[in-house]
Amino acid sequence: MPRTPFLPHLGARVMPVLLVVLAAVIFVLDTITNFEIAVAVLYVAIVLIAVQHLGRRRVVMVAAGCMALTVLSFALTRTGSVTSGLINCAISLVAIGVTTYLALRAAAAEAAAREAQTQLAHITRVTMLGELMASIAHELNQPLTAIVLNGNATLRWLAARPANPDEAGKAAQRIVRDAERATDLIKRLRGLTRRAANKAIWLDVNQVVADTLTLVQHEAVRNNIALRTELDDDLPLLQADPVQIQQVVLNLALNAFEAVVGGKERDVTLTTGPGKPGEIIVAVSDSGRGLDSVQPDRIFDAFYTTKPEGLGMGLAISRSIVESHGGRIWAEPAMPRGASFFFSLPTGRTKARGSGQ
Amino acid sequence: MSGLASSDSGQIVFVIDDDPAILEALDSLLRSVGLDVSCFGSVAAFLDAPRPDIPSCLVLDVRLPGKSGMDFQKELAGSQAPLPVIIMTGHGDIAMSVQAMKAGAIDFLPKPFREQDLLDAIAAALDKDRSRRAHMAELDALRARLATLSDGERDVVAQVVLGRLNKQIAGDLGVSEITVKVRRARAMRKMQAGSLPELVKMIDRLAAESSARGH
Structure with missing residues (x-):
C-alpha cells in the first residue's frame, strides 16, 4: 500500500539532529579557519531554520547556543589577527541577535495572522450555522404553532356543550396534516446531509x-x-x-x-x-x-x-x-x-x- | 374567559396571517370559544373586505407579503378608528416587542404561544374597543343634543358654564333675567342634564374632544 511519509512527524525527530550537525560544522570551520574569516555569521541559518520548527523559547535558546559557540570559536582560534577576530566575532554576534529578533517577530506576526484567519473561519461557520438554524426554526415554528392551536381547538370542540365532534375531527385532521408538513421539512434536511455524503x-x-x-x-x-x-x-x-x-x-x-x-x-x-x-x-x-x-x-x-x-x-x-x-x-x-x-x-x-x- | 363566552355575534375578531395552516387553526380555535372570526391572508385583502361596525380587534402576524404587520399596526394606531391589535411573530426579538407595545399593541405573542395568552389578549382587546365605541357613542349623543339648542340657549349655556349669575348674563346679553332663566331651563332639558354640575361636565367633555381633534 503506497503511503506518503508523515512529514511533520519525521521533522520533529530529525530537526534537532540536523541543527546540531549544522552547528558542529560551522563551529569546526569557524575554529580551524583564521580570525579574518567570519564563518560564525552562518549561524543565522540555524536560527532561521529553528524559527520554522520550534517554539519561541527554544529559538532563543538555540540563538544563545550559537552565540556561545561563536565566542568559544574565537577563544580557540589560533591563527590570524586578534583584532579582526574580535570585530568579526562582534559582527557575528550582532548578526545572530538581530536575525533572531526579526525572525521571531515575523513568526509572531504570521501566527497572529493565522489565528485571525482561524477565528474568521470559525465566526463564518457559526454565523452560517446560526442563519441556517434561524430559518429552520421559523419553518418548523409555523406547523408547530398550528398544531398547538388545532390541539386546543379540538379539546374545546369536544368539551363544548353540546360537543361538536365534526369540528373536533376537522381540527384533529389538521394536526395530522401540519405534523406531516413538519416531518417533510425534517426529511428534506436529512436529504441535504445525505447528498453531501455522495462525494465518496x-x-x-x-x-x-x-x-x-x-x-x-x-x-x-x-x-x-x-x-x-x-x-x-x-x-x-x-x-x-x-x-x-x-x-x-x-x-x-x-x-x-x-x-x-x-x-x-x-x-x-x-x-x-x-x-x-x-x-x-x-x-x-x-x-x-x-x-x-x-x-x-x-x-x-x-x-x-x-x-x-x-x-x-x-x-x-x-x-x-x-x-x-x-x-x-x-x-x-x-x-x-x-x-x-x-x-x-x-x-x-x-x-x-x-x-x- | 369572562367576556369571551358571548355568542351574541356583536363582536368580531379579524386575523391576518399569510400561512393558511395558522389561519385555519386560529379560525377553529376562536370559533370554539364562541367568537366570530374573519381571516385574511394579507393586509390588502383585509382592507378590501367590508367591516361591520361592531366591537372588533385584529390578530396580526408580523411577517406578511406586501405590507408588514408592524407597519400596518402603526398605520392603524394613527387612524380615526384605531382597531386594537395583537401582534403574533415567528421570530420575535425584544426590540420588536418593545416597538409593537410602544405603537399600542394589546400584546405581543411569539409563536408558538399559549392559547390562554391569546384568548386573554383578545378579551382585553375587545373590551378596549367596546369601551372606546361606548365613549364615542356618548360623545355623538351629546353633540346631537347640543345641536338642538337655539342660538339664544347656546349663548346662555356658554355663560352659565363659566359660573356667571343669571343677572350678569341678562345684562351681558341685553335680555331680561326671566328670559335667561327660561332659556337655561330649556337648554338643561334638551341636554338631558339633571343638574348644573352635570351640564358643566357635558360641555367640558365636548370641549376636550374638539380640542383633542384639533391636534
Whole structure:
C-alpha cells in the first residue's frame, strides 16, 4: 500500500539532529579557519531554520547556543589577527541577535495572522450555522404553532356543550396534516446531509489523518502539545468523502487539543488500525481531563457542550458524518488518563451507505 | 374567559396571517370559544373586505407579503378608528416587542404561544374597543343634543358654564333675567342634564374632544 511519509512527524525527530550537525560544522570551520574569516555569521541559518520548527523559547535558546559557540570559536582560534577576530566575532554576534529578533517577530506576526484567519473561519461557520438554524426554526415554528392551536381547538370542540365532534375531527385532521408538513421539512434536511455524503472516493485513511495533521501542526507547536501518530501501513482503501472524514478527524483533534491545554502532560495521539473484519478504526487519544465531568451518552448530541463558548455541534456533526458513511463513533476513558475518541469506517463497500438516494 | 363566552355575534375578531395552516387553526380555535372570526391572508385583502361596525380587534402576524404587520399596526394606531391589535411573530426579538407595545399593541405573542395568552389578549382587546365605541357613542349623543339648542340657549349655556349669575348674563346679553332663566331651563332639558354640575361636565367633555381633534 503506497503511503506518503508523515512529514511533520519525521521533522520533529530529525530537526534537532540536523541543527546540531549544522552547528558542529560551522563551529569546526569557524575554529580551524583564521580570525579574518567570519564563518560564525552562518549561524543565522540555524536560527532561521529553528524559527520554522520550534517554539519561541527554544529559538532563543538555540540563538544563545550559537552565540556561545561563536565566542568559544574565537577563544580557540589560533591563527590570524586578534583584532579582526574580535570585530568579526562582534559582527557575528550582532548578526545572530538581530536575525533572531526579526525572525521571531515575523513568526509572531504570521501566527497572529493565522489565528485571525482561524477565528474568521470559525465566526463564518457559526454565523452560517446560526442563519441556517434561524430559518429552520421559523419553518418548523409555523406547523408547530398550528398544531398547538388545532390541539386546543379540538379539546374545546369536544368539551363544548353540546360537543361538536365534526369540528373536533376537522381540527384533529389538521394536526395530522401540519405534523406531516413538519416531518417533510425534517426529511428534506436529512436529504441535504445525505447528498453531501455522495462525494465518496477511494481513499487512504492514513493520508486523510496526515492531511489533517498538517492543518493542526502549528496549533500543536504553539500550545506545546506532543502530537504523535501510530498509523497502520497495511490498511485497505475505503470509499468515503475525504472532506467529511477530514472534518471528523479535525473536530476530534481540536477537541483533544482543548482537553490537554492547561495540563502538564500534553499528549495527543492519532492512531489508525483495523477493527472488526471489514472495518477500519481511527482513534484520537489525549492526556487531558478525561470524561469524568461529562455525560458519556450525551456528548454526541447536538447542543451538548462542556465548553463555555462551545456550540455543541462538533461531535454531533462528526457523528452524523460517520453514521452516514456506515460507521460508528464512540468515546472511552484513556489509560492512564484522558479520553479516547474512536470512529470506525466500513471497508470493502463499493459505496458509502446513504449514497443510494 | 369572562367576556369571551358571548355568542351574541356583536363582536368580531379579524386575523391576518399569510400561512393558511395558522389561519385555519386560529379560525377553529376562536370559533370554539364562541367568537366570530374573519381571516385574511394579507393586509390588502383585509382592507378590501367590508367591516361591520361592531366591537372588533385584529390578530396580526408580523411577517406578511406586501405590507408588514408592524407597519400596518402603526398605520392603524394613527387612524380615526384605531382597531386594537395583537401582534403574533415567528421570530420575535425584544426590540420588536418593545416597538409593537410602544405603537399600542394589546400584546405581543411569539409563536408558538399559549392559547390562554391569546384568548386573554383578545378579551382585553375587545373590551378596549367596546369601551372606546361606548365613549364615542356618548360623545355623538351629546353633540346631537347640543345641536338642538337655539342660538339664544347656546349663548346662555356658554355663560352659565363659566359660573356667571343669571343677572350678569341678562345684562351681558341685553335680555331680561326671566328670559335667561327660561332659556337655561330649556337648554338643561334638551341636554338631558339633571343638574348644573352635570351640564358643566357635558360641555367640558365636548370641549376636550374638539380640542383633542384639533391636534
